[in-house]
Amino acid sequence: MPLSSANNQPRLPAQPNRLGAWLVYRALIRPALRKTFDQVLFNVGSASDILRSREPILCYVTHTSWWDGHLAFELFRNVYPRRHFLMMEEAQLARYFFFRWCGCFSVNRQEPREALRSIRYASTQLQHHSHALVWIFPQGQIIPPDRRPLQLFRGVADIATRTGNVWCLPVALRYEFSGEQRPVALIRCGEPTWVDAGTPREQLQPQLERNLTSAADQLRDEWNQQDLANFQPIMQGTSSVNHRFDQILGPIVRWWQQ
Numbered sequence: 001m002p003l004s005s006a007n008n009q010p011r012l013p014a015q016p017n018r019l020g021a022w023l024v025y026r027a028l029i030r031p032a033l034r035k036t037f038d039q040v041l042f043n044v045g046s047a048s049d050i051l052r053s054r055e056p057i058l059c060y061v062t063h064t065s066w067w068d069g070h071l072a073f074e075l076f077r078n079v080y081p082r083r084h085f086l087m088m089e090e091a092q093l094a095r096y097f098f099f100r101w102c103g104c105f106s107v108n109r110q111e112p113r114e115a116l117r118s119i120r121y122a123s124t125q126l127q128h129h130s131h132a133l134v135w136i137f138p139q140g141q142i143i144p145p146d147r148r149p150l151q152l153f154r155g156v157a158d159i160a161t162r163t164g165n166v167w168c169l170p171v172a173l174r175y176e177f178s179g180e181q182r183p184v185a186l187i188r189c190g191e192p193t194w195v196d197a198g199t200p201r202e203q204l205q206p207q208l209e210r211n212l213t214s215a216a217d218q219l220r221d222e223w224n225q226q227d228l229a230n231f232q233p234i235m236q237g238t239s240s241v242n243h244r245f246d247q248i249l250g251p252i253v254r255w256w257q258q
Contacts, residue, residue, distance in 0.1 A: 010118040012106035020101030038180040041231040047189040051080040056126040061171040063137035087136040123162040157205040164197030170212040172219040190215025
């Protein structure tokens, strides 16, 4: 017997609106990113062809900061444009309702039935929309990036196995200070997994945990070793104070010292 529409939707489903999403991005998300970060660096790893394809993608992501969702909008609006959805805590989405225009939908893990509706809803978007991508944080809360082991809620495997014929793409995030006034935001894709219809959830869950852990470890090591050759800047922030000083006062100081 088919499930009713109410059982397939969370309390706060996405309400995609092109004009609303453009306003939120232009007035809130992009200015905030540019003001806060020196730059955003992205390492696509082996996922370039997947992100350019029209196959559905479930991005499961380390949750290390309040800024994580903003990076999703930047990445999948400007770099790899897709019909993207993002699972967001119900209390936060009720407060910031306008994120529903950008594809956000709610989840309430304290209510099992409501959490199940969110899982069904995410699966439905991946099945029914061409070029769809769902971005979720399966750790369920903000966790320091180097805490191990990574423990994921089963929802990510549930969504993937309910959907079938979907790519599961691990994505690791970090925020680091280097030689600039503002931090650098780093995004790294890990090893994608193709999930066929009928894949057992019990088999998939540990594999997803290993892949996300590996992506997070690789990103940590690449930053610590400053091995950033495979990272590309996808956004440049506002110039730091030292750069503005060099541009405006530097010539005067050099003239004075002559």
